[in-house]
Amino acid sequence: MDQKTKELNWLKGRKSHxxxxxxxxxxxxxxxxxxxxGIELWGCASKSNIAIIQRAQSKILRTIMNAPRYVSNRTLHTDLKTPYVTEVxxxxxxxxxxKLENHxxxxxxxxxxxxQNRRLRRIWPTELRN
Known part of the structure; x- marks a missing residue:
């Protein structure tokens, strides 16, 4: 994601017209x-990995809007109508x-x-639909 962001910075960056x-x-x-x-299987991902992607998304939205640092991420997401990573x-x-149920x-x-055997405290992909 960082590579794509750097490649397209001239299009979406602060100096773009x-x-x-x-x-x-x-x-x-x-x-x-x-x-x-592959986001359907990210129920097994740790919270820190999801938080890394959320931070990257917020940085990208901040550069798109050319927003200063004191503008909250919630404001950016609501103004651009972009859902958070956990919602996606x-x-x-x-x-x-x-789709699996109807297959x-x-x-x-x-x-x-x-x-059946839960040795770790983690969220499984089947639990995300609740």
Whole structure:
């Protein structure tokens, strides 16, 4: 994600003459798919890894808006109508599991069952749909 951001900094950076809508479109079409790939399984990811992606998203939105440091991340997300990373993870995992529930292949049904032996305190992907 950092590599894509650096490559496109001349388009979405502070000195770019593009409108905010076009900068946001570049973010949604080029940068966001790099971190949403395989997001349905991120229930197993640690909170620190998700927080790293959230920080990167907030930095990108801040450069798109050319916002000063005292503007909160909540304001940036609401003004640009961009959901937080945890919300995107939850939405995509619920879509994924609803597709699994309606799938015709019976071999996929064990993926929907909760894990029996829980040795670690972690959130499993099946628990994100609750």
């Amino acid at each position: 593009l409108s905010i809508e076009n900068k946001l479109l570049i973010y949604k079409t080029v940068i966001k798919p790099t971190w949403t790939y 993870i939850r939405e995509n995992s619920t879509k994924y599991f609803s 015709s292949n019976p071999l996929l049904q064990p993926l929907l069952q909760p894990h």
